[in-house]
Amino acid sequence: MKCCKKAKQAAVTLTHIAQGYSRLVRVKKYEFTDDRIRVCRKCDQNYWIGRALFCSICKCFVPAKARVEGAKCPLGKWENED
Numbered sequence: 001m002k003c004c005k006k007a008k009q010a011a012v013t014l015t016h017i018a019q020g021y022s023r024l025v026r027v028k029k030y031e032f033t034d035d036r037i038r039v040c041r042k043c044d045q046n047y048w049i050g051r052a053l054f055c056s057i058c059k060c061f062v063p064a065k066a067r068v069e070g071a072k073c074p075l076g077k078w079e080n081e082d
């Protein structure tokens with residue numbers, strides 16, 4: 001059972017990654033995207049590689065993750081999370 005739960009979570013995570021990068025490439029934003037990025041830019045858990053913003057906890061590329069409705073900040077810092 002525990003294995004199924006992990007597999008299901010991994011599938012959800014992969015789907016989110018695909019959605020995020022797809023929307024990033026298409027320059028598709030939602031009303032919450034800029035707010036999320038603003039929170040991440042001020043967060044003490046962020047890090048930068050050049051001009052690219054990442055989260056040190058989930059290791060996500062923030063501009064992609066911020067475009068996924070169901071994505072969550074691991075610390076619950078984003079507002080209006082699903």
Ligand code: SF4
Pocket residue numbers: 039040043044045046054055056057058072073074075076077078
């Ligand atoms: S996703 Fe959450 S923990 Fe990660 S950088 Fe953004 S605000 Fe910080």
